[in-house]
Amino acid sequence: MFCETEKSVEKSSRIIMQHLNVTLVQTDLVWQNPKANRKQIGLLLKKISMPTNVVVLPEMFSTGFSMQPKKLAEKPNGITAKWMSGWAARLNAAIVGSIIVKEKDNYYNRLIWMPPNGVPQFYDKKHLFTLAGEHQCYTAGAERLIIKNYMGWNICPLICYDLRFPEWARNTTDFDLLIYVANWPTPRIDAWTNLLQARAIENQCYTVGVNRIGKDGKDNAYNGNSAVNDFKGNAMLRIADSPFVHTITLEKKPMRQFRQQYPFLGDMDVA
DSSP, X not given: OEEEEOOOOOGGGGSOOSEEEEEEEEOBOOXXXXXXXXXXXXXXXXXXXXXXXXXXXXXXXXXXXXXXXHHHOBOTTXXXXXXXXXXXXXXXXXXXXXXEEEETTEEEEEEEEEOTTSOOEXXXXXXXXXXXXXXXXXXXXXXXXXXXXXXXXXEEEEEGGGGGOGGXXXXXXXXSEEEEEOOOOGGGHHHHHHHHHHHHHHHTSEEEEEOOEEEOTTOOEEEOOOEEEOTTSOEEEEOOSSOEXXXXXXXXXXXXXXHHHSOGGGGOOOO
């Protein structure tokens, strides 16, 4: 089931823009230490030196990819969500990343889209990573989130393992940008790079993937390779294995022209 949600947004978000500035934040994560991660990422956000519209953080950016939700889960409007709201207002930009959330009796790997006005939207990870036992610790989401008309752009944010399932990312709603937040380990980094390119090609949209670096508490290694691909699948940016904050400008007009010239989306399978 796909869900298209339109909540109230800032007046500036209703402006039709032909470009979108997206900031990728690639960093190591302190294992299971939300306070330390918020502080560390905050220092990186202070380095943003140009106007930006969207800031993308990794998956489970406050804890690392932990299977201990009982120990680490926050309320839906907990301290990390409020931290995101504060930074979104300060930067006048949407901030997106996933954290561990408890709602009622369920735990979720929840992506939060926090716009400058502090009214969030969220997506609960659909494809839980069985190889790590994520499905035993968290409840899977059932609805895809489409951010409608943010600065004139439609955006679909997803989480890590979702990248392996092209049908979940199918561009049936005319979105312009796919975002993946991830903790994607080094041994399978080639798949990460190739699948980001594939999602861009088949959906004729920009694709942004933000991965972490360093090692987690289970000695899993991550080497970043956060990337931006254009609507043809061409690499616009790839960040090596180091802490990095980079803002890139995406242009809508050439993407729309390319879709008109090559209307492949109209021939997709509907079932």
